[in-house]
Amino acid sequence: MSSFLHQRPLQNSLSDPDELSPRSLQNYQKPTAAFLRRPAVLVLLSLLIILGVLSPYIHSPASLLSVSSNTKWRSYTLPDAAAYVAKNNTLIVCAVSEAYLPFLNNWLISITRQKHHEKVLVIAEDYATLYKVNERWPGHAVLVPPALDASAAHKFGSQGFFNFTARRPRHLLQILELGFNVMYNDVDMVWLGDPFPYLKGEHDVYFTDDMAYVKPLDHSHELPPPGKKGRTYICSCMIYMRPTNGAKLVMKKWIEELEAQPWSKVKKANDQPAFNWALNKTAGQVDLYLLPQKAFPTGGLYFKNQTWVQETKGMHVIIHNNYITGFEKKIKRFHDYGLWLVDDHASESPLGRLK
Ligand SMILES: *[C@@H]1O[C@H](CO)[C@@H](O)[C@H](O)[C@H]1NC(C)=O
Ligand SMILES: *[C@@H]1O[C@H](CO)[C@@H](O)[C@H](O)[C@H]1NC(C)=O
Ligand SMILES: *[C@@H]1O[C@H](CO)[C@@H](O)[C@H](O)[C@H]1NC(C)=O
Ligand SMILES: *[C@@H]1O[C@H](CO)[C@@H](O)[C@H](O)[C@H]1NC(C)=O
Numbered sequence: 265m266s267s268f269l270h271q272r273p274l275q276n277s278l279s280d281p282d283e284l285s286p287r288s289l290q291n292y293q294k295p296t297a298a299f300l301r302r303p304a305v306l307v308l309l310s311l312l313i314i315l316g317v318l319s320p321y322i323h324s325p326a327s328l329l330s331v332s333s334n335t336k337w338r339s340y341t342l343p344d345a346a347a348y349v350a351k352n353n354t355l356i357v358c359a360v361s362e363a364y365l366p367f368l369n370n371w372l373i374s375i376t377r378q379k380h381h382e383k384v385l386v387i388a389e390d391y392a393t394l395y396k397v398n399e400r401w402p403g404h405a406v407l408v409p410p411a412l413d414a415s416a417a418h419k420f421g422s423q424g425f426f427n428f429t430a431r432r433p434r435h436l437l438q439i440l441e442l443g444f445n446v447m448y449n450d451v452d453m454v455w456l457g458d459p460f461p462y463l464k465g466e467h468d469v470y471f472t473d474d475m476a477y478v479k480p481l482d483h484s485h486e487l488p489p490p491g492k493k494g495r496t497y498i499c500s501c502m503i504y505m506r507p508t509n510g511a512k513l514v515m516k517k518w519i520e521e522l523e524a525q526p527w528s529k530v531k532k533a534n535d536q537p538a539f540n541w542a543l544n545k546t547a548g549q550v551d552l553y554l555l556p557q558k559a560f561p562t563g564g565l566y567f568k569n570q571t572w573v574q575e576t577k578g579m580h581v582i583i584h585n586n587y588i589t590g591f592e593k594k595i596k597r598f599h600d601y602g603l604w605l606v607d608d609h610a611s612e613s614p615l616g617r618l619k
Pocket of ligand 4: 476477478569571572575
């Protein structure tokens, strides 16, 4: 209940910008002629126009950079950041807290190798991350307030982790409302190839299956049938969406499902079941596309079935280090498979070497 109440204002603040701007525009266009003839009003109006012309420059990351204080990044908003970072109307986003910075850097190196790093926007969940990324790579990190308590946010299965991941659909919905295509990735991923050629057709939402059983190489791109728990096991770790009504509907449903089933000590949920229920409930109205397993395998397959890995050699595009919990274990596994790039290749990252 408390989490339900807590999340309401956040949801309202999402729709506010859209509602406010057309309304204030209307007021601005409607003053009567007599009102306009008053000199003070004319001066005020011209001032407003001059400010309006200048404001894109005032808000540009370049001028923010010239101000030495990091605190300037506090006023950098998601619309500012999305407009600055997007290329070809497309963004690649992740959401990270400070503890995940080594994984962020590892992921970034792999994306840089595919020449897609310029459209990466890091949604910082704490101020340390916001400052650290923007100091090295100005404009590529944004914080959507409120910042979370970082120390509580990284234990998988905890309430802090739930609170942290529950913000994901709100961020993504806001980006869709701004009109951008968006790819979301968890940062415990490594790109071995370019995923964009796999985003075929004009579907609303693209995603990958988290089920570890082997599928035929030419499996269907439909939403798979529900599993044991009555729902599918689609991964909320990698999602690509076009700014369509269908994609927005899935994000709204995901937010609703998270509110309807908040974290509890018994369930220790994360955001993935809610995403699957959102897909289940919107399936008839939204154009969904399941990406090929051979290119986007779950960690439960890639790290556990060497026979399959050999059979599909050269077909892998994004590897997800899941089906394992704990930072140290994840790092060791990436290391063992030659996917921990930060030790030897940090210079390839736009962030350089992080301490
Ligand atoms: C998570 O969010 C709930 C509801 O907003 C709040 O009561 C709780 O204190 C938060 N827990 C953590 C660890 O952040
Ligand atoms: C830009 O995006 C369109 C589809 O949204 C795609 O067909 C095209 O290849 C992209 N161009 C570049 C240069 O990435
Ligand atoms: C949605 O879930 C219900 C309950 O498990 C199931 O019967 C139904 O087939 C699912 N629908 C889709 C489109 O997956
Ligand atoms: C591992 O992969 C092989 C080859 O694709 C497959 O035949 C086998 O069933 C898989 N093993 C398991 C345990 O899924």
